[in-house]
Amino acid sequence: MADDLETSAKRQKTEQIFRVTVKAPINIAVIKYWGKRDEELILPLNSSLSATINLDELCTTTTVVARRDNPQDSLWINKREQPIAESPRIQKCISKVRQLAKENSPERWQELRNYGLCIYSKNNFPTAAGLASSASGYACLVLALSKLYHLDMELSSIARQGSGSACRSMYGGFVKWEAGCRPDGTDSIASQIVDEKHWSTLRILILVINDERKANPSTSGMRRSTETSELLQFRAQKCVPKRMENITKAIKERDFHTFAEITMKDSNQLHAVCQDTYPPITPPYMNSTSHLVVQLVTAYNNNHGNNKVAYTFDAGPNSVLFTQEGDLPELVALIKHFFPPASGKSFVQGIPIPDSGIEKGLLNAIGMDPNPSSIKYVISTKVGRGPILINDNKDHLLDATGNPFE
Amino acid sequence: MADDLETSAKRQKTEQIFRVTVKAPINIAVIKYWGKRDEELILPLNSSLSATINLDELCTTTTVVARRDNPQDSLWINKREQPIAESPRIQKCISKVRQLAKENSPERWQELRNYGLCIYSKNNFPTAAGLASSASGYACLVLALSKLYHLDMELSSIARQGSGSACRSMYGGFVKWEAGCRPDGTDSIASQIVDEKHWSTLRILILVINDERKANPSTSGMRRSTETSELLQFRAQKCVPKRMENITKAIKERDFHTFAEITMKDSNQLHAVCQDTYPPITPPYMNSTSHLVVQLVTAYNNNHGNNKVAYTFDAGPNSVLFTQEGDLPELVALIKHFFPPASGKSFVQGIPIPDSGIEKGLLNAIGMDPNPSSIKYVISTKVGRGPILINDNKDHLLDATGNPFE
Numbered sequence: 001m002a003d004d005l006e007t008s009a010k011r012q013k014t015e016q017i018f019r020v021t022v023k024a025p026i027n028i029a030v031i032k033y034w035g036k037r038d039e040e041l042i043l044p045l046n047s048s049l050s051a052t053i054n055l056d057e058l059c060t061t062t063t064v065v066a067r068r069d070n071p072q073d074s075l076w077i078n079k080r081e082q083p084i085a086e087s088p089r090i091q092k093c094i095s096k097v098r099q100l101a102k103e104n105s106p107e108r109w110q111e112l113r114n115y116g117l118c119i120y121s122k123n124n125f126p127t128a129a130g131l132a133s134s135a136s137g138y139a140c141l142v143l144a145l146s147k148l149y150h151l152d153m154e155l156s157s158i159a160r161q162g163s164g165s166a167c168r169s170m171y172g173g174f175v176k177w178e179a180g181c182r183p184d185g186t187d188s189i190a191s192q193i194v195d196e197k198h199w200s201t202l203r204i205l206i207l208v209i210n211d212e213r214k215a216n217p218s219t220s221g222m223r224r225s226t227e228t229s230e231l232l233q234f235r236a237q238k239c240v241p242k243r244m245e246n247i248t249k250a251i252k253e254r255d256f257h258t259f260a261e262i263t264m265k266d267s268n269q270l271h272a273v274c275q276d277t278y279p280p281i282t283p284p285y286m287n288s289t290s291h292l293v294v295q296l297v298t299a300y301n302n303n304h305g306n307n308k309v310a311y312t313f314d315a316g317p318n319s320v321l322f323t324q325e326g327d328l329p330e331l332v333a334l335i336k337h338f339f340p341p342a343s344g345k346s347f348v349q350g351i352p353i354p355d356s357g358i359e360k361g362l363l364n365a366i367g368m369d370p371n372p373s374s375i376k377y378v379i380s381t382k383v384g385r386g387p388i389l390i391n392d393n394k395d396h397l398l399d400a401t402g403n404p405f406e
Numbered sequence: 407m408a409d410d411l412e413t414s415a416k417r418q419k420t421e422q423i424f425r426v427t428v429k430a431p432i433n434i435a436v437i438k439y440w441g442k443r444d445e446e447l448i449l450p451l452n453s454s455l456s457a458t459i460n461l462d463e464l465c466t467t468t469t470v471v472a473r474r475d476n477p478q479d480s481l482w483i484n485k486r487e488q489p490i491a492e493s494p495r496i497q498k499c500i501s502k503v504r505q506l507a508k509e510n511s512p513e514r515w516q517e518l519r520n521y522g523l524c525i526y527s528k529n530n531f532p533t534a535a536g537l538a539s540s541a542s543g544y545a546c547l548v549l550a551l552s553k554l555y556h557l558d559m560e561l562s563s564i565a566r567q568g569s570g571s572a573c574r575s576m577y578g579g580f581v582k583w584e585a586g587c588r589p590d591g592t593d594s595i596a597s598q599i600v601d602e603k604h605w606s607t608l609r610i611l612i613l614v615i616n617d618e619r620k621a622n623p624s625t626s627g628m629r630r631s632t633e634t635s636e637l638l639q640f641r642a643q644k645c646v647p648k649r650m651e652n653i654t655k656a657i658k659e660r661d662f663h664t665f666a667e668i669t670m671k672d673s674n675q676l677h678a679v680c681q682d683t684y685p686p687i688t689p690p691y692m693n694s695t696s697h698l699v700v701q702l703v704t705a706y707n708n709n710h711g712n713n714k715v716a717y718t719f720d721a722g723p724n725s726v727l728f729t730q731e732g733d734l735p736e737l738v739a740l741i742k743h744f745f746p747p748a749s750g751k752s753f754v755q756g757i758p759i760p761d762s763g764i765e766k767g768l769l770n771a772i773g774m775d776p777n778p779s780s781i782k783y784v785i786s787t788k789v790g791r792g793p794i795l796i797n798d799n800k801d802h803l804l805d806a807t808g809n810p811f812e
Contacts, residue, residue, distance in 0.1 A: 231678055234640040265684050272637060276678035278671050279708065282701040288694045295688040302685065 054384030118402030138162030460790030524808030544568030735762030
């Protein structure tokens with residue numbers, strides 16, 4: 001059973017619970033974050049905007065337990081205990097929350113002063129899928145800690161300091177992260193544009209792409225782009241502000257064609273900036289299958305005369321597609337046709353999609369050859385709510401003394 | 407036997423020859439031309455700079471015959487007769503040269519006034535290799551016509567109107583094409599920076615890459631970039647002018663490290679702009695093998711601590727590498743190791759290169775898997791001279807009456 005954060009927070013305050021579990025969503029940027037103006041505070045060169053992904057399909061769950069008997073903090077991620085000293089960003093988030101508690105919730109801070117924290121975090125999706133989990137991970141951690149310390153305030157700027165895009169996972173629906181301009185970063189915060197119910201016909205497919213190449217970390221690529229790409233500076237200053245304004249309008253008006261155009265243009269521009277980085281980011285984030293997905297979407301939209309689908313790519317080969325409910329069956333049929341799976345079993349996971357045929361004329365118009373086994377599987381999902389607090393005892397990941405259940 | 411153009415021109419004037427044969431080189435841009443400010447006159451958004459490629463390895467040969475008995479113009483390209491009405495740019499070049507002749511060489515113009523032109527043009531490399539031949543083709547045509555009409559003047563602005571980069575094929579060595587700013591394009595001309603003897607240790611490898619994808623014409627891609635890429639406008643105005651200045655200095659000083667860095671950065675930026683184009687250019691010009699070549703060169707330079715090799719890519723997957731003579735044997739050994747040919751026979755064509763081993767430590771440092779058969783063959787070449795006039799009878803492609811020999 002899950003409560004909204006506020007209701008639960010009130011209840012917890014009276015119950016004096018020392019164990020908190022939170023589920024937080026991943027988010028997919030349609031206006032991309034790439035480049036920092038401050039590495040230490042994680043302040044971005046430009047504002048960005050994302051869709052929060054439905055928790056049922058993809059989320060991180062984190063349980064935090066405060067234990068009296070041991071003042072040491074400890075950490076498990078996906079079943080493995082990890083020395084917390086090796087995770088400076090997690091330590092930073094913990095100490096920022098403790099600092100806030102000291103100032104804003106001094107009684108509770110005093111009470112927990114000598115307690116150690118046990119933190120257990122896990123994702124409901126395989127790490128190997130290459131779906132970024134740091135956003136949901138840090139959002140989860142910061143919210144769980146804030147509930148433990150009875151904090152009720154803007155926390156996205158703390159999540160941001162764990163992983164930039166984590167600040168956008170603090171809310172549901174469509175969320176913007178303002179670049180801000182203050183050197184201390186206090187104006188670089190996330191906020192909701194519309195909630196998850198606003199555009200209910202919008203649907204999302206995540207194409208998990210087979211990639212045998214060594215993965216390429218985004219942090220170093222982003223740093224090198226900031227240092228060497230002149231195009232990135234121009235993008236951040238001149239291109240993104242207009243796009244933020246126009247895509248916000250398109251989302252509010254549920255104007256899919258415009259939303260799709262800006263989404264695709266901004267994904268293109270992120271990868272253009274990566275291509276402009278020197279020395280180059282090798283291998284490039286998008287692989288040959290990614291480019292075939294672009295080709296399929298371009299040909300499909302072109303054949304239709306306006307945008308039925310939008311693609312977007314982050315620092316890896318996986319593709320995220322946005323479309324509208326009515327167009328989903330045909331789109332999935334096209335994906336199955338041009339990227340036939342190695343085995344039909346559970347190729348499409350998540351929200352069920354009705355079968356559909358494809359007109360032969362459409363296949364000819366797209367004019368691509370099928371590329372078997374290049375897409376591992378597809379996750380069918382939608383825009384979802386923000387993080388939730390878990391009250392059901394069986395959903396905690398740690399027992400009351402801080403020992404993992406699994 | 408070949409003369410320099412000037413000597414031959416004097417001789418021809420007295421001999422009143424009605425048949426002219428010219429060989430012209432291709433060129434490889436290190437500062438790229440991408441985007442037109444005037445589609446009709448072919449005026450570029452930015453200046454560009456190229457290396458002229460040695461004629462022995464790659465060139466176009468064109469014979470032009472003026473025949474009295476038939477006023478029709480006719481055209482053969484690579485053994486096939488083509489209706490000249492279907493080649494508006496060739497017609498345009500012919501009529502521009504005739505116009506110049508009327509103004510500057512009126513006697514000769516009057517003499518040839520009722521003559522038809524037979525034009526035969528062929529490349530010494532397979533069209534299927536994907537090496538752009540329009541530059542050498544138009545340079546050849548314009549020069550052959552100018553000799554026929556006894557013109558002795560700046561002609562790169564006419565070649566430019568056949569194919570933009572053709573103006574750079576009018577000279578040897580390193581050549582710049584000034585963007586110019588006049589609306590009539592009279593200041594958008596090519597000129598030599600240094601001749602082919604200036605940097606004699608510089609060597610060039612052209613990697614002809616296997617590509618099963620449908621080729622993507624550069625003209626439409628360039629037009630779409632001009633119309634839709636905001637990054638292209640910034641590149642043309644802000645990035646290229648500095649690069650032109652710096653690479654010219656590096657070439658004059660034979661500073662390979664800097665030359666290589668600017669060359670690679672500008673190739674990266676061309677493909678960044680293509681990636682920023684909307685709708686996207688599909689498939690992208692660079693394929694997965696192209697990106698592996700980038701990866702190899704990056705790892706090799708990185709291992710060495712400064713640049714031993716530079717890559718550059720145009721509107722296709724083929725890679726052109728610049729290096730210095732002393733580093734060539736090891737580089738070729740690396741290429742053979744990481745891109746082993748389907749058959750060893752004539753994998754490396756052109757200027758012979760001594761065999762070399764590779765230290766095991768270097769292979770490990772590069773850390774890539776071999777990719778068999780992804781490179782078809784390699785052309786070993788260097789910077790070469792400009793176009794030449796052919797005087798040997800056996801080298802003409804048409805007999806004196808305009809009939810093809812083959």
